[in-house]
Amino acid sequence: MVNKGEDIIREGERPTESTVLLEGFAARYSLLRNGKRQITGLHVPGDFVDLHSFLVKKMDHAVLAITPCSVGFVPHETLREISENHPHLTRLLGVNIAVDAAIHRQWIVAMGRRSALEHTAHLLCEMFLRLRAVGLTEDDSFKLPLTQAELGDTLGLSTVHVNRVVQDLRKEGLITWRGETLVIDDWERLQELAEFDPTFLSLEVEPR
Amino acid sequence: MVNKGEDIIREGERPTESTVLLEGFAARYSLLRNGKRQITGLHVPGDFVDLHSFLVKKMDHAVLAITPCSVGFVPHETLREISENHPHLTRLLGVNIAVDAAIHRQWIVAMGRRSALEHTAHLLCEMFLRLRAVGLTEDDSFKLPLTQAELGDTLGLSTVHVNRVVQDLRKEGLITWRGETLVIDDWERLQELAEFDPTFLSLEVEPR
DNA sequence: CGCCTTGTTGACACCAGTCAATTCACGTGG
DNA sequence: CCACGTGAATTGACTGGTGTCAACAAGGCG
Numbered sequence: 001m002v003n004k005g006e007d008i009i010r011e012g013e014r015p016t017e018s019t020v021l022l023e024g025f026a027a028r029y030s031l032l033r034n035g036k037r038q039i040t041g042l043h044v045p046g047d048f049v050d051l052h053s054f055l056v057k058k059m060d061h062a063v064l065a066i067t068p069c070s071v072g073f074v075p076h077e078t079l080r081e082i083s084e085n086h087p088h089l090t091r092l093l094g095v096n097i098a099v100d101a102a103i104h105r106q107w108i109v110a111m112g113r114r115s116a117l118e119h120t121a122h123l124l125c126e127m128f129l130r131l132r133a134v135g136l137t138e139d140d141s142f143k144l145p146l147t148q149a150e151l152g153d154t155l156g157l158s159t160v161h162v163n164r165v166v167q168d169l170r171k172e173g174l175i176t177w178r179g180e181t182l183v184i185d186d187w188e189r190l191q192e193l194a195e196f197d198p199t200f201l202s203l204e205v206e207p208r
Numbered sequence: 209m210v211n212k213g214e215d216i217i218r219e220g221e222r223p224t225e226s227t228v229l230l231e232g233f234a235a236r237y238s239l240l241r242n243g244k245r246q247i248t249g250l251h252v253p254g255d256f257v258d259l260h261s262f263l264v265k266k267m268d269h270a271v272l273a274i275t276p277c278s279v280g281f282v283p284h285e286t287l288r289e290i291s292e293n294h295p296h297l298t299r300l301l302g303v304n305i306a307v308d309a310a311i312h313r314q315w316i317v318a319m320g321r322r323s324a325l326e327h328t329a330h331l332l333c334e335m336f337l338r339l340r341a342v343g344l345t346e347d348d349s350f351k352l353p354l355t356q357a358e359l360g361d362t363l364g365l366s367t368v369h370v371n372r373v374v375q376d377l378r379k380e381g382l383i384t385w386r387g388e389t390l391v392i393d394d395w396e397r398l399q400e401l402a403e404f405d406p407t408f409l410s411l412e413v414e415p416r
Numbered sequence: 417c418g419c420c421t422t423g424t425t426g427a428c429a430c431c432a433g434t435c436a437a438t439t440c441a442c443g444t445g446g
Numbered sequence: 447c448c449a450c451g452t453g454a455a456t457t458g459a460c461t462g463g464t465g466t467c468a469a470c471a472a473g474g475c476g
């Protein structure tokens with residue numbers, strides 16, 4: 001169990017095991033010298049948080065517990081054994097990494113070419129589907145335990161602007177967000193605004 | 209051989225082989241409805257351009273030949289065979305994907321939290337090291353066959369602003385860029401400006 | 417020589433950042 | 447049960463970085 005606000009993994013570490021998030025929300029992030037922070041990935045229960053640390057020695061970023069998190073560990077030794085003797089499992093691990101990369105690319109597109117409003121809507125669409133995939137939604141709502149400041153660090157926006165954007169989404173009748181509960185009031189229009197295409201999250205894997 | 213400006217792989221395809229770039233420059237990109245384009249990855253000779261298509265059925269983005277490109281193919285069947293019988297090679301493929309992801313994360317940080325100037329400098333640092341790793345630099349210079357418009361689509365900036373930024377880098381004595389040849393005139397200060405840490409490119413792999 | 421892509425410039429608009437104050441939501445202790 | 451403290455959310459005024467538009471210059475190539 002890792003407390004809220006603590007690092008699950010620190011930058012520069014060379015883990016000997018990979019960490020799976022079992023409960024809670026976590027975020028990968030990098031800090032810049034000027035104190036700015038950029039979150040490069042949000043993780044929900046079931047996600048491997050540093051699967052790549054098995055392949056690339058050194059953590060090039062840290063992972064933070066956004067909420068209290070419980071985590072599990074898989075020794076790299078075990079992963080090595082899997083990669084040598086269990087091609088099917090190995091493939092599943094690879095898919096995990098590949099989907100991660102697809103999400104990264106979507107974020108790049110959103111950061112580079114979408115407005116703050118569209119970008120925010122896009123992230124909400126993504127989180128909704130990811131959480132639904134692991135059974136953490138209820139109808140059209142889910143727990144989004146992020147502060148607006150954290151959301152800003154995720155989107156690359158200032159806290160103030162996140163606030164403005166969230167209010168616009170509310171005024172448009174697209175979402176309701178009180179406390180940690182986010183309700184998607186109009187999924188169709190939210191997707192439309194974000195130009196969201198769920199394909200990239202596809203856990204659809206190549207048949208063996 | 210693929211002509212300049214042609215797609216090496218189109219979005220939505222379900223390739224049965226993965227493509228290696230042998231010569232030339234290629235870019236992964238996505239198009240938005242409003243006509244904007246975002247490049248999500250630049251590829252240099254030696255890069256697998258769609259290794260993940262082995263794992264995830266459908267291409268969620270296209271790959272464009274920025275210059276004339278010669279490419280090689282590795283049937284997914286072969287990759288499957290490798291993944292079942294050659295754990296060491298499998299691991300190398302995994303490292304390839306993992307390094308790709310690390311680059312993606314760096315781009316996200318740059319897009320979210322760096323100024324246009326810093327972001328541009330960061331990309332140039334990255335390209336210099338990646339090209340040097342494959343022997344495509346000469347002292348402090350290399351071929352950068354991108355137009356400023358393409359660079360803008362890579363950085364998420366407008367063409368006009370890219371032009372302003374490039375001129376600033378020139379005025380600062382950091383780079384010279386004429387035609388396709390880019391010379392890094394002051395590597396130290398360029399890295400400093402970009403707050404560039406080459407660690408993430410580390411092809412340093414976990415000893416077996 | 418003339419076309420066409422690329423690069424360059426200037427004027428201006430606007431989205432998003434910054435700063436600073438205020439309000440709100442809650443959890444805590446008296 | 448209520449006063450207070452604290453982090454989060456919200457607002458307003460202002461700034462500034464980047465986008466947009468439009469024109470022009472510079473090369474490369476048939």
